[in-house]
Amino acid sequence: MTTARRLIVRGRVQGVFYRDWTVETAAALGLAGWVRNLPDGTVEAHVEGPQAAVDRMIAAMHDGPPRAAPDTVDAEQTSAQGYDRFERR
Helix, strand or coil, X not given: CEEEEEEEEEEECCCCCHHHHHHHHHHHCCCEXXXXXXXXXXXXXXXXXXXXXXXXXXXXXXXXXXXXXXXXEEEEECXXXXXXXXXXX
16 A cells, blocks of 8 residues: 655755655655755655655655755655656756
C-alpha cells in the first residue's frame, strides 16, 4: 500500500546539496515524488511509496547530506499522486 507525506525541512538545508541528496536517497529507497527549495529557506518535499520506505526517508532527512544541519522535519499525511519517479524541482 502506498502512503504519502508532505515534508517541510528547516535548518541549514539550502546551498548544501540537500535537494540532490534527497533525490538520490529517495530513489535508492524506491520512493517517488519531488523536492524543492522554498523562498523562506526551507525545503519542501512530497514523498510517496511503501510506509516503511517513507519512514526510513523521513528518518534520514533529519541528518541529510554532510554539510546540512536540519533542525526539524515536519511531516503531514497527504494523498498519493501516483508519481513514477523522484525529481528535483
